Structure formats: structure tokens, C-alpha cells
Amino acid sequence: MEARAYLKYARIAPRKVQIVLDLIRNKPVDQAMAILKHTPKAACEPLEKLLKSAIANAENNHNMDKNNLYVAECFVAPGPVLKRMRPRAQGRAFRVLKRTSHITIALKERD
Known part of the structure; x- marks a missing residue:
């Protein structure tokens, strides 16, 4: 049994999120919360x-004990990219890519 929480279309680049997710993977939820x-x-x-949302899902929807939960799975996938233009010298324009992320956290109970 696992409890999941999703965050879609977060306005932050996936590579920035991945660095933090690597810190909390396979950690107990209280330790993961302290790290964050x-x-x-x-x-x-x-x-x-x-993470708070995933903990609430585990407690309320799956009747899991908060003290035994750990971050079993966490990953980020790239969402749609917002393409914007930035004015440059001599009438030119450069493209600015504003990246979005889809983030998933899954919690499980330790045996």
C-alpha cells in the first residue's frame, strides 16, 4: 500500500527539483521534512x-501510521515549456524557455 501526491505544472525547472528530490529519497518523512x-x-x-499532502493522503485515505512512513518513490517529469521572447540589441529577439515540472511523491510504511 502506498500513498501518492502529485504537483502538476509547477513553474520551476525539473533539473532544480531533481537535486532536492535526491536528498529526500528513501528517508523517513520526519527527516525528509527537516531536510526540506x-x-x-x-x-x-x-x-x-x-510532502505534507502525501502524508495527509496516507493518514486519511489509507489509514497508515505517520511514524512508519518513508519516501519510497519521488521523481520529476518535465511539463510544457512556456516560450517567451527577450528583446536584444539591434532589433533582435532571443527566446527564453520557462520550464515547468510534474512532481510525484509516493510514501510507504516500513515493516
Whole structure:
């Protein structure tokens, strides 16, 4: 049995999120929450909110014990890319790619 939480269309690049997800993978939820709270990365704020959501899903929907939960699976997939133009010298324009992410966290109970 596992509890999942998804965050779709997060306005942060997937490679920035992947760095933080590697820190919390296979950690107990209380330790993962502490890591997210004290890591100075932009991805920590939405990931902390997503982890809280996954914990709530586990407790309320699957009757799991919060003390035995750990981050079994967490990954990020690229979402759609917003393409914008940036004005440059002599009437030119450069393309700016604003990347989005789809983030998934799955929690399981330790035996």
C-alpha cells in the first residue's frame, strides 16, 4: 500500500527539483521534512507542501501510521515549456524557455 501526491505544472525547472528530490529519497518523512525545511533551494517550498499532502493522503485515505512512513518513490517529469521572447540589441529577439515540472511523491510504511 502506498500513498501518492502529485504537483502538476509547477513553474520551476525539473533539473532544480531533481537535486532536492535526491536528498529526500528513501528517508523517513520526519527527516525528509527537516531536510526540506533547512535546505536553501527554490524547489524546497513546493516540495514541502507536496510532502505534507502525501502524508495527509496516507493518514486519511489509507489509514497508515505517520511514524512508519518513508519516501519510497519521488521523481520529476518535465511539463510544457512556456516560450517567451527577450528583446536584444539591434532589433533582435532571443527566446527564453520557462520550464515547468510534474512532481510525484509516493510514501510507504516500513515493516
